[in-house]
Amino acid sequence: MAGPNTPSTLRLYANARIIDPASGRDEMGGILCNGETIADIGPHLNNGKPRANSVLIDCKGQCLVPGLIDMRAYLGEPGEEHKETLETAGRSAVAGGITSIVCLPNTQPVIDDMSGVEFVARRARKLGLSKVYPYGAVSKNLEGREIAELGMLKEAGAVAFTDGFHTIADIQLMQRALSYASTFGLLIVQHPEEPGLAGSGVMNTGETATRLGLTGIPREAEIIIVERDIRLVEMTNGRLHFAHLSTADSIDAVRKAKARGLAITCDTSPPYFALNELAVGDYRTFAKLSPPLRMEFDRQAVIEGLKDGTIDAIASDHCPQDEESKRLPFSEAAAGGVGLETLLPITLELYHNGHLSLLQAFDLVTRRPADLLGLEGGRLEIGRPADFAVVDTERGWKVEDKTLRSKSKNSPFDGRPVQGRVLMTVIDGRVVFQAED
Amino acid sequence: MNADDPTRPRYLRRHLLGIEGLSPQEITILLDRSETYVLQNRQANKKKSVLSGRTIINLFFEDSTRTRTSFELAGKRLGGDVINMSVATSSVKKGETLIDTAMTLNAMHPDVLVVRHPQSGAVSLLSDKVNCAVINGGDGSHEHPTQALLDALTIRRRLGHLDGLVIAICGDILHSRVARSNIHLLNTMGARVRLIAPNTLLPAQVERLGVEVFQNMSEGLKDVDIVMMLRLQRERMQGNFFPSIREYFNFFGLDEAKLSNAKENALIMHPGPMNRGVEIDSDLADDFGRSVISEQVEMGVAVRMACLEILTENLDSEEFRNL
Numbered sequence: 001m002a003g004p005n006t007p008s009t010l011r012l013y014a015n016a017r018i019i020d021p022a023s024g025r026d027e028m029g030g031i032l033c034n035g036e037t038i039a040d041i042g043p044h045l046n047n048g049k050p051r052a053n054s055v056l057i058d059c060k061g062q063c064l065v066p067g068l069i070d071m072r073a074y075l076g077e078p079g080e081e082h083k084e085t086l087e088t089a090g091r092s093a094v095a096g097g098i099t100s101i102v103c104l105p106n107t108q109p110v111i112d113d114m115s116g117v118e119f120v121a122r123r124a125r126k127l128g129l130s131k132v133y134p135y136g137a138v139s140k141n142l143e144g145r146e147i148a149e150l151g152m153l154k155e156a157g158a159v160a161f162t163d164g165f166h167t168i169a170d171i172q173l174m175q176r177a178l179s180y181a182s183t184f185g186l187l188i189v190q191h192p193e194e195p196g197l198a199g200s201g202v203m204n205t206g207e208t209a210t211r212l213g214l215t216g217i218p219r220e221a222e223i224i225i226v227e228r229d230i231r232l233v234e235m236t237n238g239r240l241h242f243a244h245l246s247t248a249d250s251i252d253a254v255r256k257a258k259a260r261g262l263a264i265t266c267d268t269s270p271p272y273f274a275l276n277e278l279a280v281g282d283y284r285t286f287a288k289l290s291p292p293l294r295m296e297f298d299r300q301a302v303i304e305g306l307k308d309g310t311i312d313a314i315a316s317d318h319c320p321q322d323e324e325s326k327r328l329p330f331s332e333a334a335a336g337g338v339g340l341e342t343l344l345p346i347t348l349e350l351y352h353n354g355h356l357s358l359l360q361a362f363d364l365v366t367r368r369p370a371d372l373l374g375l376e377g378g379r380l381e382i383g384r385p386a387d388f389a390v391v392d393t394e395r396g397w398k399v400e401d402k403t404l405r406s407k408s409k410n411s412p413f414d415g416r417p418v419q420g421r422v423l424m425t426v427i428d429g430r431v432v433f434q435a436e437d
Numbered sequence: 438m439n440a441d442d443p444t445r446p447r448y449l450r451r452h453l454l455g456i457e458g459l460s461p462q463e464i465t466i467l468l469d470r471s472e473t474y475v476l477q478n479r480q481a482n483k484k485k486s487v488l489s490g491r492t493i494i495n496l497f498f499e500d501s502t503r504t505r506t507s508f509e510l511a512g513k514r515l516g517g518d519v520i521n522m523s524v525a526t527s528s529v530k531k532g533e534t535l536i537d538t539a540m541t542l543n544a545m546h547p548d549v550l551v552v553r554h555p556q557s558g559a560v561s562l563l564s565d566k567v568n569c570a571v572i573n574g575g576d577g578s579h580e581h582p583t584q585a586l587l588d589a590l591t592i593r594r595r596l597g598h599l600d601g602l603v604i605a606i607c608g609d610i611l612h613s614r615v616a617r618s619n620i621h622l623l624n625t626m627g628a629r630v631r632l633i634a635p636n637t638l639l640p641a642q643v644e645r646l647g648v649e650v651f652q653n654m655s656e657g658l659k660d661v662d663i664v665m666m667l668r669l670q671r672e673r674m675q676g677n678f679f680p681s682i683r684e685y686f687n688f689f690g691l692d693e694a695k696l697s698n699a700k701e702n703a704l705i706m707h708p709g710p711m712n713r714g715v716e717i718d719s720d721l722a723d724d725f726g727r728s729v730i731s732e733q734v735e736m737g738v739a740v741r742m743a744c745l746e747i748l749t750e751n752l753d754s755e756e757f758r759n760l
Contacts, residue, residue, distance in 0.1 A: 146677045149684040176637050176677060183635040183652040183688075236636070 010034055010054035011429065014046055016064035016390065021363035022379035031064060033386040036428040041380055059390050062423060065362050067099025067387035069378045070343060071267060071369040072189075072243055072315035074164070074336070075101070075132070076407070078119065079108025084320035084407045086120070089340065090129025092405040094433035096341040097389035097422040098316075100370070100377045101130050105137040106164035112137035112148040114156035121157055129432055131387075133159045133375065138177050138188060142166050147177050151184050159373045162189035162243070165290060165319075167225060169195050174229060178238030187373070189241045192225035192250065193217070193291060202331045204277045204292040212283065214330060217292050219247045226250040230257045233264055241372065242266040244317050246291040248301030255310040265372055266310070269317035270339060270346035271412050273302040279412065285326045285333035287412050289317075292335075303355055306364065313369040316343040320408030337412040341404055345418035348393055352419055358393065386429040395421040448747050449756060452564050452571040455580035456621040464589070464625060470743035471590050471736070478514070478738055487746055488517030491548040495521045496538075497574070498554040503709060503734065504574055504583075508551045511741035517548075535559060536566050543567040548749055552576075557614075570748035572741075578612050578673070583744060584708055585618035587736040589626065591729050592663060594736075595704060600627030605657050605699075607633040608667035608689060608716050611640050612674070615708045616667060620646050633657035635689065637678040654689055658698040665706045666691050666717050682715050692718040704729050 014030035018041065030045030031038060032054070070093065076084030093101055103120060105111035111120065117134050124132035136158030140146045150161055161181060168174045168190060181188050198221045203209050205216025226242055230253060233240045245251050245266045257264045271279075271289055276299045279287040287293060305311040319336025326333050343365060351361040370378025377387045399416045401409035425433035446462045456464070477483060493512040495505050505521060512519035524538065535554075542550065549570045552560045557577030564571040575581040593599055604623055610616045610632050623630050630648045632639065644650050651657030658664060669685070679685045686692075691705065705721055705728045713719040722728055 140680070147680045149680040151680075151688050152684050173677075179636040180679060183637070 010039070010051060011057060012045060012054050013057045013059055013064060013390070015061055016059035017061060018380065019063050019065045019358060019362055020380040021359050022066070022367040022381070024359065025380070026359055028061075031380065031386070031388070033426070033429045036385055038380060038382055038384050038386050041382060063358075063391045063393055064380075065097070065389055065391055066366040066378050066380050067389055067425065067427065068097045068344060068365045069100045069102075069369040069375060070098045070316045070318070070340065070365070071102045071313055071373060072269070073101050073103055073318035073340065074106060074320065075103045075318075076320055077107065077123070082407075083322050083325075086123050086132065087127055087129070088405065088407040089318070089320075090124070090127050090132075092338070092340040093130040094425040094427070095405050095422060096316075097344050097391060097425055098130050098340060099387035099389070099425065099427045100133065100375055101340075102133045102135060102159060102373060104162065104164035105135050106142065106166075110137050110141050111135070111158070112140050112142070112153070114149075114152055117153055117156040117158050128430070129427070131377070131427065133157070133373070135160055135162045135164070135189065137161065138163050138168055139173060144168060144170055144173060147173070147180055150177075150181055150186055154184055154186055159375065160187040160189055160241070163191065165191060167191050167193045167195060169225075171228065171232070175232050175236060178232055178236040178240060182236060182238045185239070187239045187241055189243055190225065190229055191243050192222045192229070192245070194221045194224050197221035197224065202288065202292070203280055204294050206277065206295060208277045208280060212280070212330075219249065219294060219298070222247050222291055223249045223253065226253050230254075230262065230264060233257070233262050237263075239263040240265075241312075244269045244272065244291060244315065245305070245311065246272045246294045246302065247298050251301055251305040251310055255305070255308070258310065265312040267313040267315045267369070268302050268306070268311050269315050270342060271317070271337065273299055273306065274346050274349060275299070275412060280330075283330040285328065285330055286337060286410050286414055288330060288333050288335050289337055289412060290335040303350065306350065307355055311364075312372060314343065314347050314364045315369070316340050318406075320406055321410045322408050326410050337410050338404060338406045338408055339411070340406060342399055342411060342413050342418070344391065344422060345397075345399075345420040346413065348420035349418070351393070385427075387427050389422050389426070390424040392421045392423055394419060397421055448751070451748070451751060452573075453582050453744055453748065454561050454564060454571065454573045456582045456585050456618045456625070457580065459621075459625065461625055461627075464586070464622060467586055467740070467743055467747065468590050468593060470747060471586065471740040472594075474739035474742040475590075475594070475736065478735070483514050484516060485514065486516035488512060488515035488749060491517040491749055492546065493517050493519045493549045493551065493745065494542060494547045495519065495551045495574070496542065496553075497521070497523050498552075498559070499575070501553055501574070503737075504553065507734070507737045508572075508574065508741050510738050511745055512549075514738070515742055515745060517745070535563060539563045539566045543569070548752060549745055570752060572744055572748065575614055577614065578617070579614050580618045581614040582618050583737065583740050584615050585622040586744070587733055587740040588619055588665070588706060588708070589622055590736045590740055591706065591733050592704070595729060595732075596662065599623065602628040602662045603631065603660065604628055604663040604665060605631045605633055605661045606665045606667065607654065607657070607691065609638050609669045610634050610643065610667065611638045611678070612670040613667050619665065620648055624648075631657050631661065633689070635679055654695045655698050658695055661699045661703055663704050663706060664691060664696065664699055668708065668710065669712060669716055686715055690714070690716055690718065691721055693721065696721065703727065706730065706733060709734070
């Protein structure tokens, strides 16, 4: 499948099952890339009759899908390069078929001014791995007190605004931020967890926490912020997106808000539809996440939300933590899990388990997050950037922390057998990843 | 038209508390009378004696230099006795004390009270308790009628009319009494008003006042005749309505690039005091061709003379004797 990796040539990816949720396309065919963009697409290219100067790549009947758009990841740089760098995250992402990452501003320094946005964008461009789009902070230095310069951050390239792991808890700040952001049509992304209720909790409130003697974070901590912020959106005409919803009730609140026509969207991430609080087991700190893993009925409600369209996207919620941060008593361990390489296979579980069609499953990690954030990727169309992945949706493998490319290895899916392997990832017409086997 | 003609249009009100509710005729009467004083104020002898024997008290519960001076000059040029009273805000926070102050002053038989107060509605409350005429010199974020009149006079003298003009009011609408009075006056006189501000500085349902709302300055200024800038009233702001001065000026400050969307000869207005480099570029504020900011101050004295004269005339008339 290899060929000369120069973007100036014509490259034809033929004999592929082309899956493009944006157009609904699911058929055998080919894609012709001219330099960085898609020059042609369709079944007429399937036979692989390259023009004299083009290179032929045989996809051997595997799926060719738009490169994944991961709308929420923490990449560590600048400030926590011992956990992750833009380079290690980029290598992990392309191995997971991700061609665009939207990164959180919880860096040191915080991405709350133009130079931070430009730094990340420039570093990522130089690396030439996944494209990286930064979120700007909603509040200066993520302190939850003063609104950051949202208008100028947007002009510098911030695609949306969030305080990342921090909830915008102050209700007046949230109202003002939504109202001010609506001046420029900007999207605010909220991590919904009422800090007053979450307190010093470390896992979901309930029987498991009680048995383990751990302090709980009640489901209501999420539900209350979601319900509150829906009211604020109605009041301000703002645009709001809730990150990683994990409870049945908060998803239902979003479902009802959407039915009322409010500009509210949400995502979830793989742990919340693939795991429940039992994964904490015997104090497994890799299963310590934020929000915490919830009850089994919550997990099933997340799947329902994905099926009926209430949940708009699946994000990796990638949060690298080094061993020193995880090899601690459960209460003291850091929350979060790596997720760039497991986003695709865990999302495909929804297909393999019969919850979603293949097009629906890919839609949640391609077109829909791209549309939400106004990114140019996420679809296979003539004239668009040639960002795609060749995927064997059936191939089984086992998630093993040692083999993950991320600098940190804290996967909540460690040891899990999964299905779906990325064979090749192409960004702007360049092959940036190719599986060894 | 004879002054005794009963059909002659008149400003038949005891007070000037606001622009909202005034008819186009009433506004025109006030503007026409103001016009006569513009010339008088430019003469060496600026003095008349129509207010001779009258007592005017400037009762200011909020700091002011220009408005108070303007009213003081207006009263003195008409031959009245003018007294300035500045009352520390802290001692009159309770409504009861405000009314007590009014009763005390009323007992001294003033003819006109010019009142400025930081609370919206306070001037109207006070006007119910006194026998004299009351002019609202600005109440909270509610109204500042003489400012709107002087703005209208400035525009009318420059462009000849008010009807059909497109006027953009930009900036801190939320806290601005100047904006509210101007919206009412300009709409009443047939002009079209646009508001341009970040959503955090726009009051709720402001479009119900009959204005078009814009969040983008370049779009909002497209082909306007007048650009009216407002001061950012940081002293009235609780919490943060925008991130920084830098960002505010970048998106909502008036500079050459944004102004280029307006009509070529568009006038620039500002009620003062200006924050240069915050809501208006310094060069534009000083641009004699387009900026009429000094002219607004000049018109202010003429407008206040007209208001004082008309209200004191009314004090003598039959209709008001029993009020």
